[in-house]
Structures are given as C-alpha cells and as structure tokens.
Amino acid sequence: KFYKDGCAKTFPGNTIICHVPRPSMTFDALVQLQEALKTSPHVDHFSYLPASSFHMTVSEGVTNGNRACTHWPQDMPLDASVEDVTAHMVDKLRGLTLPTSFKVRPTSLGGARTIGLEPANASEEKKLRDTRNKLADVLNLRTPHHDAYGFHITLAYLIRYLSPEDAQTVLDKAELAYEEFVKCVPEIELEALEFC
Secondary structure: OEOOOOOEOOOOEOOEEEEOOOOOHHHHHHHHHHHHHOOOOOHHHEEEOOHHHOEEEEEOOOEOOEOOHHHOOOOOOOOOOHHHHHHHHHHHHOOOOOOOOEEEEEEEEEOOOEEEEEEOOHHHHHHHHHHHHHHHHHHOOOOOOHHHOOEEEEOEEEOOOOOHHHHHHHHHHHHHHHHHHHHHOOOEEEOOEEEO
C-alpha cells in the first residue's frame, strides 16, 4: 500500500471498519505507542499511518487490485468498476441492522507495528463473528480466510525489509512500548461500523 519512499499508493476499494473513538483513553494510548515506535532504530523502514485512521477492519470489501472470484461479490462481474460494486454494496447494506459497538482486547504487537486483537469475551466473539457472517451473506462476498480472519489495528506499514539483527532490535524496543500500552488499555471499545 506504500512505496519504498513512504508515499501512499493509489488503492481504490471499499471496506467496513470500526474506528477507535476520538477522544478516548484508547486513542491517546495508541498515539503514545505510535510515537514511542517512531523513536526506534530503523524508523525509516516504516510508513506511519495518521492517527485519525486508527481502526479495526470487520469486513474487507473489495479492492481494484484483487479481482479474483474469491475476493469479489458473487453477484457482480469481475470486470465491474469499483464504483459500481460500491454502489451495489451500498444498496444491499441499506436498512441492515448491525451492532453499534464491539469490545476487543489487544493480544500482540505483530511485526512491531500491528496490534493483534481478539473479542473481549465469548459474547463479543459471537457478536463479531455473526456480524461478519451477516455481511458476507448480504454482500455475497465470503473470502477463503473468512472464518480465520485476524482482527488488528495497523499503526504503520513496513516499506523496506530489515536484516534479522535489525529486525530483532526493532521488535525488542517495540515490545517494551507495547507492554506499557496494554497496561493502560486492556480492553478497547470500538465505534459503530462504517462503510468506507
């Protein structure tokens, strides 16, 4: 999604997400974590996302770069424009009743810049999985990894590979910052679903 110089690539598509509430203690803690990560060695190997974009994806939607039948609505031709698919999806989502919030908890700091998430309890697990299933059914879009999708909040993208030694240095510093984050934010309440 980013060039090696850190500039964003064009990435047409749509998605269904929940933003991290602003203002909130969670949002402030994520900003602090991101700022701590920016002080790590080899910071130029990452492109950091604006804090205003902090979110968890609930349903991936479509992207212009992946028109495989496994990642495209089954009732839309593979050569349909992203704009046409988006309009079609909006029509299908009208009037759909879905939960207005989700509670998750952080589980890990993957790749030093992505916070792994899992539902906060069994009730939230059912609510989140039921929501994903309902969206997949309504939109006729169920990817091969639908049931195993890993929830997360992305803080930055790796734009250049690190040597194993440099990667370990980055991971060690990131883990310390992540431990402080989890002390402040053992659970995250996300805002309502948004179709973007």
